Amino acid sequence: MSGRDYLGEFEHLIVLAVLRLGDDAYGVTVRREIESRTRRDVSIGAVYATLDRLEDKGLIKSQLGDPTPERGGRSKRFFEVTAKGVAALSRTRRALESMTEGLAAIRSYS
Amino acid sequence: MSAQDDFVQPPRLATWLLLLLASREPESIEGDLFEEFSGVVSRSGVAVARRWYWRQALHSIVHLFGSAFQTAPYSTLAAVVTGFLLGRLLFPLSEKAIFAVLERYGVFDHHFKVYVFFATNGVAISHVMTSMFVGCWTAFIAKKYGMIATIILVFVLFGMTGAACFVWIARGNTSMLFAPLPWTLLDWLAMLLGAAIIRNRRFASRAASSLR
Numbered sequence: 531m532s533g534r535d536y537l538g539e540f541e542h543l544i545v546l547a548v549l550r551l552g553d554d555a556y557g558v559t560v561r562r563e564i565e566s567r568t569r570r571d572v573s574i575g576a577v578y579a580t581l582d583r584l585e586d587k588g589l590i591k592s593q594l595g596d597p598t599p600e601r602g603g604r605s606k607r608f609f610e611v612t613a614k615g616v617a618a619l620s621r622t623r624r625a626l627e628s629m630t631e632g633l634a635a636i637r638s639y640s
Numbered sequence: 641m642s643a644q645d646d647f648v649q650p651p652r653l654a655t656w657l658l659l660l661l662a663s664r665e666p667e668s669i670e671g672d673l674f675e676e677f678s679g680v681v682s683r684s685g686v687a688v689a690r691r692w693y694w695r696q697a698l699h700s701i702v703h704l705f706g707s708a709f710q711t712a713p714y715s716t717l718a719a720v721v722t723g724f725l726l727g728r729l730l731f732p733l734s735e736k737a738i739f740a741v742l743e744r745y746g747v748f749d750h751h752f753k754v755y756v757f758f759a760t761n762g763v764a765i766s767h768v769m770t771s772m773f774v775g776c777w778t779a780f781i782a783k784k785y786g787m788i789a790t791i792i793l794v795f796v797l798f799g800m801t802g803a804a805c806f807v808w809i810a811r812g813n814t815s816m817l818f819a820p821l822p823w824t825l826l827d828w829l830a831m832l833l834g835a836a837i838i839r840n841r842r843f844a845s846r847a848a849s850s851l852r
Contacts (some may be wrong), residue, residue: 557672574672575658575700579707582664586711594668600678627771 537589537622543568544580544595546618548590548609556606557581557594581609652678654697657814660836661704661791663784666843673697693783716782719789723778723831724796727770734766764823771827775834784842790835794828 542547547563548555561577564570584590595606611619643695650673658673659666674694680689708716738758747755778793779786801824808814 535785548838552680558694561672561676573696573699573703574676575696576703578662578664578669578700579703584713592665594665597671600675601671602674604667604674606671607665607668 535618535621537618540576540617540624541584541589542579544577544584545589545611545615548611549616549619553608555609560609569639584615585609587614588612588619648678648689650674650680650693651690651697658697658700658704659766660839661787663700663704663707663788669700695743705788707787708782712783712785716785716789716792717781719778719786720793720796721776722781723790723793726772726777727797730770730774732768736762736767738762764820764826767823768826768830772834773831775831776838777834778831779835779838786827786842787832787839789837790831797828 543564544560547560547567551559557574557577561574562573563573564577579592580616581592585592590609590611592607592609595608597603597605603612655670655673659670662669676696677689677693680692684692703768718799742755742758747758774793778790782789
């Protein structure tokens with residue numbers, strides 16, 4: 531298995547955010563979801579750069595919605611995790627669990 | 641949101657810079673920022689919203705540059721290197737072509753003013769046109785990171801020009817140093833314009849194919 535089969539740290543957060551948001555996953559909601567849950571300052575460019583990379587890898591897919599007035603007549607781009615993305619997420623999670631299993635230092639933080 | 645808020649627009653320069661570098665669907669990233677900007681205007685006022693917007697835009701630009709090297713490092717680097725080499729190849733060729741035509745038609749002997757124009761401004765104009773072609777080429781090779789690759793190329797040329805000026809001044813040669821600089825600036829602008837043309841064509845063809 532190559533290193534490319536695992537998600538990077540920010541990719542991991544993005545895929546989880548898209549999964550949590552379901553049908554309402556677009557740039558703004560993904561950014562807010564990560565900010566509110568991780569208390570980490572995230573720029574929209576970082577979100578889009580990662581979403582584009584994940585889409586290139588086939589881990590997520592996107593489609594344009596209808597233009598809305600509150601966005602100045604611009605469309606939302608909605609994201610959805612693909613089956614390949616879910617598999618990559620599971621693989622990454624298993625790898626992390628395997629690496630942290632039995633570590634006393636990790637237990638003390640949880 | 642008040643009626644006044646409806647008319648508040650985010651900083652145009654920040655939007656323009658961000659859209660220039662967006663690699664895909666610039667409309668959605670612009671819409672997302674507009675939506676959030678309107679929310680910040682309602683909650684905290686225009687001044688805070690503008691600062692927030694600039695911060696978002698600048699952070700985003702840094703990430704978009706980083707993304708080009710993370711996602712497609714070889715094609716981005718190849719585009720910058722081949723763009724640089726293409727410029728090194730084409731600039732002397734364009735000069736040779738102009739002087740060959742001037743010589744072929746005996747312009748120096750019969751129309752000296754015309755000769756002077758082409759030997760000075762004509763060469764500079766040919767450099768601007770060549771630069772635009774180099775920008776197009778770089779953007780074409782770098783694909784969706786074309787704009788970023790071209791900006792990096794311009795930064796490289798800017799650095800080299802700056803270093804050359806420094807050496808020139810350090811040697812005590814200040815005469816004729818600043819005369820070609822406006823043309824050099826135009827060369828760089830032409831490169832960016834060429835890249836922007838390729839980028840816009842790419843977005844237009846992608847939008848057309850998604851409508852089909």
